[in-house]
Amino acid sequence: xxxxxxxxxxxxxxxxxxxxxxxxxxxxxxxxxxxxxxxxxxxxxxxxxxxxxxxxxxxxxxxxxxxxxxxxxxxxxxxxxxxxxxxxxxxxxxxxxxxxxxxxxxxxxxxxxxxxxxxxxxxxxxxxxxxxxxxxxxxxxxxxxxxxxxxxxxxxxxxxxxxxxxxxxxxxxxxxxxxxxxxxxxxxxxxxxxxxxxxxxxxxxxxxxxxxxxxxxxxxxxxxxxxxxxxxxxxxxxxxxxxxxxxxxxxxxxxxxxxxxxxxxxxxxxxxxxxxxxxxxxxxxxxxxxxxxxxxxxxxxxxxxxxxxxxxxxxxxxxxxxxxxxxxxxxxxxxxxxxxxxxxxxxxxxxxxxxxxxxxxxxxxxxxxxxxxxxxxxxxxxxxxxxxxxxxxxxxxxxxxxxxxxxxxxxxxxxxxxxxxxxxxxxxxxxxxxxxxxxxxxxxxxxxxxxxxxxxxxxxxxxxxxxxxxxxxxxxxxxxxxxxxxxxxxxxxxxxxxxxxxxxxxxxxxxxxxxxxxxxxxxxxxxxxxxxxxxxxxxxxxxxxxxxxxxxxxxxxxxxxxxxxxxxxxxxxxxxxxxxxxxxxxxxxxxxxxxxxxxxxxxxxxxxxxxxxxxxxxxxxxxxxxxxxxxxxxxxxxxxxxxxxxxxxxxxx
Numbered sequence: 001x002x003x004x005x006x007x008x009x010x011x012x013x014x015x016x017x018x019x020x021x022x023x024x025x026x027x028x029x030x031x032x033x034x035x036x037x038x039x040x041x042x043x044x045x046x047x048x049x050x051x052x053x054x055x056x057x058x059x060x061x062x063x064x065x066x067x068x069x070x071x072x073x074x075x076x077x078x079x080x081x082x083x084x085x086x087x088x089x090x091x092x093x094x095x096x097x098x099x100x101x102x103x104x105x106x107x108x109x110x111x112x113x114x115x116x117x118x119x120x121x122x123x124x125x126x127x128x129x130x131x132x133x134x135x136x137x138x139x140x141x142x143x144x145x146x147x148x149x150x151x152x153x154x155x156x157x158x159x160x161x162x163x164x165x166x167x168x169x170x171x172x173x174x175x176x177x178x179x180x181x182x183x184x185x186x187x188x189x190x191x192x193x194x195x196x197x198x199x200x201x202x203x204x205x206x207x208x209x210x211x212x213x214x215x216x217x218x219x220x221x222x223x224x225x226x227x228x229x230x231x232x233x234x235x236x237x238x239x240x241x242x243x244x245x246x247x248x249x250x251x252x253x254x255x256x257x258x259x260x261x262x263x264x265x266x267x268x269x270x271x272x273x274x275x276x277x278x279x280x281x282x283x284x285x286x287x288x289x290x291x292x293x294x295x296x297x298x299x300x301x302x303x304x305x306x307x308x309x310x311x312x313x314x315x316x317x318x319x320x321x322x323x324x325x326x327x328x329x330x331x332x333x334x335x336x337x338x339x340x341x342x343x344x345x346x347x348x349x350x351x352x353x354x355x356x357x358x359x360x361x362x363x364x365x366x367x368x369x370x371x372x373x374x375x376x377x378x379x380x381x382x383x384x385x386x387x388x389x390x391x392x393x394x395x396x397x398x399x400x401x402x403x404x405x406x407x408x409x410x411x412x413x414x415x416x417x418x419x420x421x422x423x424x425x426x427x428x429x430x431x432x433x434x435x436x437x438x439x440x441x442x443x444x445x446x447x448x449x450x451x452x453x454x455x456x457x458x459x460x461x462x463x464x465x466x467x468x469x470x471x472x473x474x475x476x477x478x479x480x481x482x483x484x485x486x487x488x489x490x491x492x493x494x495x496x497x498x499x500x501x502x503x504x505x506x507x508x509x510x511x512x513x514x515x516x517x518x519x520x521x522x523x524x525x526x527x528x529x530x531x532x533x534x535x536x537x538x539x540x541x542x543x544x545x546x547x548x549x550x551x552x553x554x555x556x557x558x559x560x561x562x563x564x565x566x567x568x569x570x571x572x573x574x575x576x577x578x579x580x581x582x583x584x585x586x587x588x589x590x591x592x593x594x595x596x597x598x599x600x601x602x603x604x605x606x607x608x609x610x611x612x613x614x615x616x617x618x619x620x621x622x623x624x625x626x627x628x629x630x631x632x633x634x635x636x637x638x639x640x641x642x643x644x645x646x647x648x649x650x651x652x653x
Contacts, residue, residue, distance in 0.1 A: 228459055228462070231248075231460060251282050270398075331622060334589070341633075366488050366489070367489075
């Protein structure tokens, strides 16, 4: 009896699978969303119910069962079409509402709108612009097209997946077809899953490993892509980098925005600095340029970075955020004041990722040739004329952060609707003038005053495309400040930059693995063949051609490696003692005083309101410590902050 039942079951399954009519899905998914009614079809387990004698009587060759299934599929297609139409209508309504509710600071003047139109006119119709961008593809490796990656922000295989939904045969990881990807193999309708269901095993094994370590710093982020357009001849005067020297040239870029101290699952709109990483894809290699929304960094010794971040994270005792820990560290480390005051003045309370300026904070060295004059430079991303940075109070941030994805959603919809543009500028100091400055130009806690060292335009950062896959195009992108083009170099005197040179590269190995540099989004134009290091072989870092049969040592008689002219990376001038220098005894107050003197009343009001609200949640003892620091900055600043704290206390806040 048991054998007969199993035989009937197998015959029924076979007939059901072979007779199930195919679904013609001609509709297009909206942004990759699976239709809601899809689950109704998958939940139908009737295909695996055991056939009874009555069922067999009804299956006498008639097509009654097929007619029922066709009706269900027709209902499914109708539901799917309705859902697709509803989703499209909702998106159109949202875009119309957003167009009406533009920020007053973005459109408070008619000339502002005209300026925005000037900058964003190309965003939705960039097909002609993209033709001007040099796209490099490797005919030997059809699965990698780095030009398409960097320009269109889509990772394509040799047979790219189209935007519509034709029928695809589901396969195992080895490419073998799987007839039914919706159900596991079971012994009986409710029986156990046998070991032969390798498809289920491989899929669940991959699912168990879907998450990679999040970034320790700057984990919460969003991405976009576009191009850099060189608009001035300034770059040619200070550097030999092709990215900056050819006026009118366009270099593909990928960009990642982020908060700094918060985790990947935290709201993206809260008190914190914002960061930007830009990867330029050029024929001279990739260039990674990093920015923060504050012109100065909180610390000047990279060893302190660990403690700074820990103080702004949750208390290890109870995993709860502690205001007291934050202000305890700030009050005991006065070098942080120049950054903290600016953060509470707006640099740390920006409305999203778009409406703020960004600063490289690190000092680089540039030159046109080995015998040419040397320059020291810092970069800046500036909003176009007519658009001002938009800073919020902590209360306003809290209200908006009820949507944990507000900043990401704002960036995505803006780029989809009209694109976004920053102006890339540079501050330049001649190498012969560097020693004459009244401050250390390599100190990341010091601003290069813009009234003395004016930022000059290099070109435009145009963002006109959103990612099509967040993981491969945003989460897997890896930045390394040591990736610089010819004509630009890192400096010895910037200790924060020196620390970043190690920690960024080390973090990529930890987070993405030994072959992070071979991931499509991180490859230079030309793909793996653009990287020539034939002595770097084997191991987990190799997932490409591994240099084939080429010798794995240098020098050899089969090929020569080009050796350029002997390069001078800079002069120390004189030898100093090698020791742990105390960098604390520096001027930590003068630039803060100058900053307070030049900001307007509304910014001062925002500073006092934000700082008193945040500091007021720390312990009284910690408040008193910070007030002592505030008094050293300015008597007026001290009194205003003290009054604000008392006012909060009097009303019971």
